[in-house]
Amino acid sequence: MLHTHTTAAARRRxxxxxxxxxxxxxxxxxxxxYSARLIQEAGFDGVYLSGAVLAADLGLPDLGLTTSAEVAHRAQQVTRVTDLPALVDAxxxxxxxxxxxxxxxxxxxxGLAGLHLEDQADPKRCGHLDGKALVPREAMVRRVRAAADARRDPDFLLMxxxxxxSxxxxxxxIERARAYVDAGADAVFPEALxxxxxxxxxxKAVDVPLLANMTEFGKSPLLSARVLEDLGYNLVIHPVTLFRLAMGAVExxxxTLAEEGxxxxxxxxxxxxxxxxxxLDYEAYTAFDGGVFDFTLPPGT
Incomplete structure (x- = not known):
């Protein structure tokens, strides 16, 4: 049936x-x-959970208005249905x-395999918009150290x-990234190159796994997977691609419905x-239900 067959610890490993x-x-x-399940069926390596997508799904701009509880709730819903490791925008x-x-x-x-934390000041905004403000390097170092100290599973990826x-x-x-690695980050996400x-x-400058963000309509060129692999990058995310496709189809x-009736x-x-x-694996649910209720109760019971 439609649930994971692996543990969170196994997915992190x-x-x-x-x-x-x-x-x-x-x-x-x-x-x-549901789309996480489709990502798994399509043969990808993992699932990404974008803060911008979750905010938009809630009818909110990407300004840090969602809460940790809302993000964790959506994450748990996703990790329930996929055996792929999932990385979340925190x-x-x-x-x-x-x-x-x-x-x-x-x-x-x-049940996530990891998360990433950013060095923006609140209110944060999309990484490909102008007008961003950063916290001092020392403040982000404290943020990373707090995350590293709180982590209970050493395989949980802290990015x-x-x-x-920008x-x-x-x-x-690059200098900030190195400081964050020294503070306990396992990987780095350089935004808006x-x-x-x-x-x-x-x-060449940072010796830990690196993530490339290939978001549409942003400041970074849309590099292919082959190019990124040749450059030595370890992960690539397409954070809003499916959301934009889906909402374009909805519009x-x-x-059409309004015009044609x-x-x-x-x-x-x-x-x-x-x-x-x-x-949704209806066939397995039906087989499961039939296996439980395929008998007749004796009279009087």
Missing amino acids: SLREQLASGRLLRMPGAVNP DTGFGGPMNTARTVQLMEDA ARTDAR VEGPKAA RSEAEFEAFR DGLR CQESLLPRMQSRSRLYEV
Whole structure:
């Protein structure tokens, strides 16, 4: 039936082992648990949970308005249905160092394989928008140390994201990343690098696993998986791709329904009922239910 067949600890170990392989791990951003299941069926290496997608799904801008409890709740819903390791966007840790420590343990309990924390100041914003502000380097170091101290499973991946490229320049971003690694970060997410050359320079300067964010309509060029692997990157996320595709289809469908008064012309573009039931594994649920209730109770019982 539609649930995981692995433990959270096993998925964390799997992510660590895959990171050590040297190949690029591809993690599309899930819109919801159902799409996480589709990501697994499509053969990807992991599932990414974007803070921007969760905020948008709740009808909120990506300004740090969601809470750690909301993020952990959605994460638990996703990790219930996929055997892939899942990485979550934990924004700035949802408060001070103590809040960050609690966030780490909430995300561990939610079954995630890891999270990333960023060095923006609140209110944070999308990493590819102008006008970002950073906390001092020392404040982010305290944030990372709090996260490392709170972690109970050593395989839980603690990643530091730096938004310094857009604020202080590429050299400062590298210096910040190194400080975060010294503070206990296992991996680094350099946000909004501007060119392939910058991706390459970051890889040469920082000796831990690196994540590349290939989001649409942003400041970074959309590099292929082959290029990123050749550059030595370890993970790539496509955080909002599925959400944008889905919402674009929803808008098109609503326009057609409003104009034509019927959805018949949309049927060829829809996922069929049979495919929906296949993904949800109705057959296994039916077999399970039949196995439990395939007997007749004796009279009087």
